Each structure stands twice: as structure tokens, then as C-alpha cells.
Amino acid sequence: MLKPSWPLFPLAIVATFTLSGCTTPQPIPIGEVISYSRTGNTPDRVISRLRASRTSYALRGSDFPKLAQHGVPTLVLDELQQSFVNSVDMLTRFSALGESYGGSDWCYPQPLNLANLDRGGNGMTGEKNLGRAKNFARPVGVPAWVPASPGNPFAQPITADDVATWASSGISADEVAQKVRQARYTQFIIGSAGIPFSISTHYSAGLKGSQLAALSQQGVPTEALDALQEQFLAEYIEFARHRYQNFGKGQIR
Numbered sequence: 138m139l140k141p142s143w144p145l146f147p148l149a150i151v152a153t154f155t156l157s158g159c160t161t162p163q164p165i166p167i168g169e170v171i172s173y174s175r176t177g178n179t180p181d182r183v184i185s186r187l188r189a190s191r192t193s194y195a196l197r198g199s200d201f202p203k204l205a206q207h208g209v210p211t212l213v214l215d216e217l218q219q220s221f222v223n224s225v226d227m228l229t230r231f232s233a234l235g236e237s238y239g240g241s242d243w244c245y246p247q248p249l250n251l252a253n254l255d256r257g258g259n260g261m262t263g264e265k266n267l268g269r270a271k272n273f274a275r276p277v278g279v280p281a282w283v284p285a286s287p288g289n290p291f292a293q294p295i296t297a298d299d300v301a302t303w304a305s306s307g308i309s310a311d312e313v314a315q316k317v318r319q320a321r322y323t324q325f326i327i328g329s330a331g332i333p334f335s336i337s338t339h340y341s342a343g344l345k346g347s348q349l350a351a352l353s354q355q356g357v358p359t360e361a362l363d364a365l366q367e368q369f370l371a372e373y374i375e376f377a378r379h380r381y382q383n384f385g386k387g388q389i390r
Contacts, residue, residue, distance in 0.1 A: 159238045159239070159241055159243075159244035162190060162191065162243070163243055164190065164192040164243055164247050165186075165187075165190045165192050166259035166260055166261050167194055167204075167247075167249055167251070167259070167260035167261060168254060168258065168259035168260045168261075169259070170183065170186075170187065170209065170213070170217075171204065171207045171208060171209055171254070171260070173186060174208050174209045174210060174213055175207075175208040180210045180211075180212035180213050181212075183209075183210075183213045183216075184212065184213060184216045187213070187216055187217070187220065188216075188220075192220075192247060193220040193221045193223065193224040193245075193246045193247065194217060194220075194221060194246060194247050194248075194249055195221065195246040195247060195248045195249065195280040196217060196218065196221050196249065196346070196366070197249075197282070197362075197363045197366055198349050198361075198362030198363045198364070198365050198366030198367075199349075199353070199359040199362045199363050200249060200251055201214055201217075201218070201346045201347075201349040201350040201353070201362075202349065202350045202353035202354070202362070203251045204217070204251070204346075204350075205350040205353075207251075207254065211347040211350075212347075214345070214346030214347045214349075214350055215345045215346050215347050216346075217346050218342050218344070218345055218346035218349075219339075219341065219342050219345075221246055222339070222340075222342040222370075222373060223339045224245070224246045224278075225246070225276070225279055225283075225370060225373060225374060225377075226339050226340070226373070226377050228245075228276040228277065228278045228279050229276045229279075229374050229377040229378050229381065230377065230381045231276065231277070232276035232277060232378070233377075233378055233381035233382050233384075234381055234384070237268075237277070238268055238278065239268070240266075240268065240269060241268070242265060242266065242267045242268065244268065244278075245267040245268045245278040246267075246278065246279075246280065247261060247267075248261070248262045248264050248267070248280065249261060249262065250262045275374065276374065276378075279370075279374065282363075282367060283367055283370045283371060283374070284318075284367055284368070284370075284371040285371075286371060286375065287321055287322075287368060287371040287372045287375055288318070288319065288320075288321065288368075288371075289319075289321075290321070292319060292320050292321045293319075293320045293321065294320065294321050294322075294323040295317070295320040295321065295322060295323075296322075296324060297344065297348055297352060297365065299320075300313065300317055300352065300357055300361055300365055301352055301355045301356070301357055303316055303317075303361075304352075304355070304356050304357040304358060304361060305355070305356055310358035310359070310360045310361060311360060313357070313358060313360065313361040313364075314358070314360035314361045314363070314364040315364075317361055317364035317365050317368055318364050318367070318368060320368070321368070321372065322343075322344070322365065322368045322369045322372050323372065324343045324344075325342075325343040325344065325369055325372040325373045325376065326340040326341065326342070326343045326373070326376070327340070327341035327342070327343055342369075342373075343369070343373075344365065344366070344369040349362055349365070349366065352365075
């Protein structure tokens with residue numbers, strides 16, 4: 138059997154990290170984030186720990202009120218959403234430009250099962266091969282529950298307040314969710330409604346984790362929260378895909 142020569146070995150390592158850009162340590166379970174939030178640590182300390190771990194979680198809209206009920210503070214909810222969106226942004230870039238994180242599951246948004254927290258679990262699903270499923274409908278590594286497209290470009294634009302209004306109008310949870318999925322959530326980045334951008338390598342998410350938790354308190358049902366998160370992410374991916382496909386071709390107007 139031929140053995141790789143030593144000069145090639147460092148080059149292989151360099152190539153791996155150049156292509157993937159992923160130096161993520163083992164993800165921390167969401168249960169640890171909850172425990173850390175509930176043991177007297179400030180939101181800033183929790184956020185620092187999250188950023189140091191470089192862990193992102195594939196959060197459904199209905200996950201945020203559940204995390205809030207478990208004691209995760211508002212600022213941490215927003216950080217969890219932003220880190221998820223940042224990961225989606227990178228995965229969309231890789232999809233458009235032909236890059237990849239490779240086969241390391243640690244580099245991708247981690248799927249959750251918050252229901253197991255009440256049974257002594259850590260809130261994770263334990264799923265494998267997170268970045269290896271390719272269906273060409275969405276960037277590799279983006280959760281399968283995210284729509285392939287935000288839908289009809291001429292559909293009604295909505296805000297989070299519209300969803301709260303529908304939820305209070307007496308129609309069923311399924312009807313509210315359907316109305317969300319048939320609309321367009323156009324304020325998917327901060328700044329699209331005239332608010333200045335913050336300085337960052339990523340855009341600030343136009344739907345915050347704390348917003349989703351607050352909508353639940355206003356009576357927006359689980360189904361509608363999930364639909365809103367889905368539409369928000371689909372809008373963001375479409376925006377990011379066009380942005381990266383036009384790299385080097387002039388400013389998009």
C-alpha cells in the first residue's frame with residue numbers, strides 16, 4: 138500500500154481548512170445554554186460562551202418561547218437567532234460559490250428536540266450527516282423544513298404585527314400559518330425598513346428570537362411561529378443567493 142509522503146500531509150491539512158473554513162469545536166448542547174442562563178450568569182457571559190463554542194442551532198420559530206420558558210433571557214434568544222442566520226448566510230455563500238464545510242457535522246446548524254428537556258435530555262436530536270444531504274432545493278446544511286423558495290414575488294408583504302393581528306382575529310392556528318406561508322416577510326434584514334445597518338460581516342436578522350417569543354405571549358400559535366421563521370429564512374436565503382452570485386459583478390440595486 139502506498140503511503141502519503143510527509144510533504145503532502147501538511148498541504149492536505151491546509152487544503153482542508155482552506156476549503157471548509159470550519160474550526161468549530163464540539164457543539165455545546167442547548168441544555169447547557171439553558172443551565173448556564175439559569176445559574177446566575179449575565180446574558181453577556183452566556184453570549185460569550187456561545188460565541189466561543191461557535192455553535193449554531195437550527196431553531197424553529199416555536200423554539201424561542203420554549204427557551205424563554207426555560208429561563209433563557211431576551212438577549213440570548215436574539216444571539217441564538219443571529220448565529221443561526223449567520224450560519225445560513227455562510228451555507229448560502231458556499232452553495233453559490235462552490236465552497237463547502239465538508240463532512241464535519243459540528244460545522245452545521247444543530248437540530249434540536251426541546252421536548253426531551255423535560256425527560257432529562259439535553260435538547261438535542263443527535264442527528265448525523267447534517268451537511269451531506271443534497272437536494273438542490275436549498276443550500277447544503279440548511280434544515281429541510283426551510284422552504285426552497287419564499288413563494289410568489291407579488292404576494293402580500295407582511296410584518297410580525299400582521300401575524301399577531303391574524304392570531305387575535307379568531308381564525309384557526311392552521312389558517313394563520315397558511316396565511317403566513319402565502320405571504321412575503323420582506324423585512325428579513327435590519328435596514329430593509331430604513332433602520333441603519335450595524336457593522337458586521339453578516340446582516341442583522343430582521344426577525345429576532347425575542348420577537349418570536351413575544352409573539353407567542355400575544356397568542357400567536359406554534360404553527361404560525363414556525364411558518365414565520367420558515368418564510369423569514371427563505372427570504373434571507375433568496376436575498377443572500379443573489380448577493381453571492383453577483384460577487385464581482387457590480388453593486389446590486
